[in-house]
Structures are given as structure tokens and as C-alpha cells.
Amino acid sequence: xxxxxxDPEQQRNFWIxxxxxxxxxxxxxxxxxxxxxxxxxxxxxxxxxxAAGTYFIMKK
Numbered sequence: 001x002x003x004x005x006x007d008p009e010q011q012r013n014f015w016i017x018x019x020x021x022x023x024x025x026x027x028x029x030x031x032x033x034x035x036x037x038x039x040x041x042x043x044x045x046x047x048x049x050x051a052a053g054t055y056f057i058m059k060k
Contacts (some may be wrong), residue, residue: 009013020053 027034027046034042 010060013059016055017053017059020049020056024050024053 025045027042027049031042031046034045038045
């Protein structure tokens with residue numbers, strides 16, 4: 001019987017979520033130039049990225 005923590009789909013979702021949260025972190029470091037280019041869209045893009053990352057990590 002396979003350990004549920006080793007499910008390939010859960011591992012893939014975990015790494016996708018971590019990648020998206022890492023991208024959200026990078027976006028925070030570069031928020032000033034992003035906001036100059038995108039305006040309030042930069043904050044909206046950060047929120048979508050952070051929410052999607054959290055969703056993939058919490059997804060079962």
C-alpha cells in the first residue's frame with residue numbers, strides 16, 4: 001500500500017503551490033517597479049498568485 005503523503009498528484013500540487021508562492025515573494029521584492037508598470041494591477045496579480053499558491057498547497 002502506498003503512503004498517502006507520497007501520492008504523485010499531491011507532490012505535484014505541493015511543488016506548484018510552492019512555485020507560485022515563491023513567485024509572489026519575488027513580486028513583493030519588485031513591487032515598486034511592477035506598480036509603476038501595472039498600477040493597481042500589480043497588487044491584483046500578487047493577490048491572485050498568492051491565493052493560487054495557497055490553493056495548490058492546501059488541495060487534497
